[in-house]
Amino acid sequence: MTTPDDPSPADKYHVPQWLGDRATRRFHVMAKPAGSACNLDCRYCFYLSKEKLKGGPGPGHMRDDVLETFVRDYVASVTGDEVVFSWQGGEPTLMGVEFFEKVVAFEKRYAKPGQRISNDLQTNGTLLDDDWGRFLKRHNFLVGLSVDGPKDVHDAMRPTKRDQPSFDDVMRGWEVLKRHGVPINTLTCVHRFNASRPLDVYRFLRRELGSTYLQFIPIVEPRDFESAAPQARDLSLLPIVGTPEAKPSHPDSVVTPWSVDPEEYGYFLSKIWDEWLSRDLGKAYVTHCETLVVQRMGMPAQTCVHAETCGKGVAIEHDGGVYSCDHYVYPEYRLGSIRERSLGDMVFSPEQVKFGYAKSETLPKFCRECTYLTDCRGECPKNRLLRTPDGEPGLNYLCRGFKRFFAHARRDADRMASELLASGVVGKPRM
Numbered sequence: 231m232t233t234p235d236d237p238s239p240a241d242k243y244h245v246p247q248w249l250g251d252r253a254t255r256r257f258h259v260m261a262k263p264a265g266s267a268c269n270l271d272c273r274y275c276f277y278l279s280k281e282k283l284k285g286g287p288g289p290g291h292m293r294d295d296v297l298e299t300f301v302r303d304y305v306a307s308v309t310g311d312e313v314v315f316s317w318q319g320g321e322p323t324l325m326g327v328e329f330f331e332k333v334v335a336f337e338k339r340y341a342k343p344g345q346r347i348s349n350d351l352q353t354n355g356t357l358l359d360d361d362w363g364r365f366l367k368r369h370n371f372l373v374g375l376s377v378d379g380p381k382d383v384h385d386a387m388r389p390t391k392r393d394q395p396s397f398d399d400v401m402r403g404w405e406v407l408k409r410h411g412v413p414i415n416t417l418t419c420v421h422r423f424n425a426s427r428p429l430d431v432y433r434f435l436r437r438e439l440g441s442t443y444l445q446f447i448p449i450v451e452p453r454d455f456e457s458a459a460p461q462a463r464d465l466s467l468l469p470i471v472g473t474p475e476a477k478p479s480h481p482d483s484v485v486t487p488w489s490v491d492p493e494e495y496g497y498f499l500s501k502i503w504d505e506w507l508s509r510d511l512g513k514a515y516v517t518h519c520e521t522l523v524v525q526r527m528g529m530p531a532q533t534c535v536h537a538e539t540c541g542k543g544v545a546i547e548h549d550g551g552v553y554s555c556d557h558y559v560y561p562e563y564r565l566g567s568i569r570e571r572s573l574g575d576m577v578f579s580p581e582q583v584k585f586g587y588a589k590s591e592t593l594p595k596f597c598r599e600c601t602y603l604t605d606c607r608g609e610c611p612k613n614r615l616l617r618t619p620d621g622e623p624g625l626n627y628l629c630r631g632f633k634r635f636f637a638h639a640r641r642d643a644d645r646m647a648s649e650l651l652a653s654g655v656v657g658k659p660r661m
Contacts, residue, residue, distance in 0.1 A: 256310040257542040257577045260556050261300065261317050263292040263329065265548040268321040270354050270396055272388045274421050274449045274488045276557070277320060279456040285561035287547035291325060294332060296550045300568050301336040305345070307574030312346040318556070323357045327365050334369050350374060352417065354388070355403025356396055363410030373407055374415045375400070377439070379431035383424045387488070404439065416441040421449040422478060422487065425494040428501040436514060443515045446502070448495050450613045450627050451486045459560035460612040465623035471616045471630065484615050485627065492627060496634025503639045522639060525605055526647040535610040541586020544577055552576050554585050557612045594622040602636045 265287055266280040281289045292300075305313055315333070330351075337347045351366070352374040366373060377400055378384045385395035407414050416435050418424075424431055435441045454463065468484060469475035475482050478489045490498075499518055506519050521532040531537040545556035546568060554563040563585070565576040576582060593608045596618035600606070608614065609626045616625040626632070 254309050255574055255578065256308060257544070257573075258314060258316065259300075259304055259552075259573065260543065260545045261292075261315065262287075262319055262322075262545060262547050262556070263297070263317060264320045264322055264324045265290055266320045267291070267324055268319055268354070269324065269356060269391060270321065270388055271391050271393070274387055274419065274451070274486070276451055276455055277559075280559055283457070283560065286559065287549050287551050290548045292329075292548040292550075296548070296568065297329075297332060298336050300546060300550070300573075301333065302340045303568060303573050305337070305340045305342065305347070307572055307577075311344065312348065315347070315349045316352070317349065318352040321354055321357070322351060323353050323362065327361050330365065330369075348372070352376065353403070354396065354400060355407075356390075356399035358403035358406045360406060360410070363406045363412060366407070366412045367410045372413050372415065374417050374445070375404060375407070376417050376419070377404075377435070378418050378421075379424050379427070380434045380438075383427065383431060386423050387419075387421060414441070415443040415445060417445045417447060419447050419449050420490050420495060420498055422490060422494075425490045425498045428498040429505060432502050432505055436510060442513065445517045446499070448490050448613075448628060448631075450489050450615070452484055452615055453486055455486070459562045460558060461614075462560075462562065465617075468615060468617050468623055470621065471619060471625055476616055476627070490628075490631075492629065492631040493634065494631070495628055496631030496638075499631070499635040500638040503635070503642075507642060518635075519639075522605060522636075522643045523646050523650075526640065526643045527651060531607070536605065536607050538590050538607050539586045540589045540611070541582050542577060544573070544582070546573075554582060555612075557610065592624050594618050594624045596620070596622060596625060600633075602633060602640075605636050605640070606632050 266277045267289065268275070268278060271278070280286050304315070315337070317330075333349070341347050349369065350372040353376065355375045355377075376388075378388060381395075381397040384397045384400070388396050390396055404414070416439065418431060418435065432444070435444055452458070452463070474480045475484055476492075477483060478485050478487055478491055502516065503519055506514065506516050510516070517533055521536060525531055525536065534540050534543055541554070543555060544565065545553045545559060547553070547559065550568040552565045552568060552573065553559045554565060565571075565579065565582055589608065589611050592611075597603060597606075597608050606626075609628055609632065613627045614624045615627040616629070617623050618625045
């Protein structure tokens with residue numbers, strides 16, 4: 231409830247009415263051209279249920295007119311020197327090579343002089359063939375391949391729609407990408423089934439696949455994620471950190487049974503840190519390792535979850551609807567439609583800027599006084615499912631895991647940060 235004397239969100243968050251006329255606008259859009267459609271039925275997927283979400287985007291594929299509008303407006307709205315198109319799902323390869331030929335054609339048509347346009351594609355890899363390999367290589371796509379570890383680990387949680395294992399098909403897709411020289415990152419979800427096996431997972435990715443860019447994403451989903459948006463639940467009913475309900479193994483847990491246990495996640499990150507430090511430093515990029523070192527140098531986080539604020543990474547659905555984040559594809563966080571409103575206007579709107587600043591402004595005192603605040607920043611707001619020991623809501627479900635990891639790794643991270651700054655290879659952060 232506001233009064234006439236209250237500042238508007240635009241005034242409070244210092245959003246100029248015509249920001250694009252006076253400032254460089256950089257933001258990122260994650261596109262979901264196939265919506266939530268997928269040929270796999272991963273047991274932990276948070277996106278498959280979007281098809282049935284009341285008030286959500288529903289099923290469908292992106293039409294050509296929506297695609298063209300999206301590409302034209304995205305290129306026009308970003309005034310920086312590079313525009314990155316990220317294609318995800320669901321499973322984006324369900325759209326076929328022909329759809330992505332149109333993507334590239336529209337990008338060439340609307341690119342501004344001197345502006346770089348790049349594409350990345352996140353895929354389960356099972357539908358890739360030589361036609362895909364040739365296309366992806368020819369147009370310089372970076373491919374993120376979803377794989378959760380060795381065969382027994384992967385197949386336990388990533389079956390097909392017919393409940394058949396998918397690992398062998400993923401490996402065939404990997405071979406297609408390697409054969410055609412397509413650059414590949416691996417994305418691994420960390421959940422109840424693989425969190426206790428960090429070295430099995432990591433060594434498979436590094437030693438058997440030869441991945442040199444590894445991302446690990448924790449699976450944390452509240453029990454009502456299919457119907458309730460983050461922060462929509464009664465905060466007074468959230469469990470207090472350290473209580474049985476704050477663990478996925480409890481029958482009345484705040485999260486789904488497949489969500490990663492916080493302490494196990496800390497163990498997982500710590501073991502991978504040790505392996506990376508002893509064997510792969512300078513040979514492989516591991517996101518949670520590299521970004522910790524960068525942050526200890528006083529530089530911005532390389533991942534959105536550990537940044538101080540968020541809001542500049544929106545999602546566009548197949549129907550043109552734009553949402554605050556791909557984890558916030560709920561009616562409450564719909565910013566508008568690309569068919570009616572420019573992306574730039576939506577990303578820099580008062581409501582989205584408020585969403586971004588809320589990440590830091592809603593941190594509980596327990597976090598603001600934490601010695602690891604500048605490393606963690608409260609992680610992703612969608613995971614703030616607990617109350618602090620004194621009952622204040624807004625504590626991240628993974629808090630204990632991150633504390634375990636930071637306590638384990640920060641001394642070495644500080645040493646590396648000091649060495650890099652002293653060497654002059656990396657410049658000192660600007661104040």
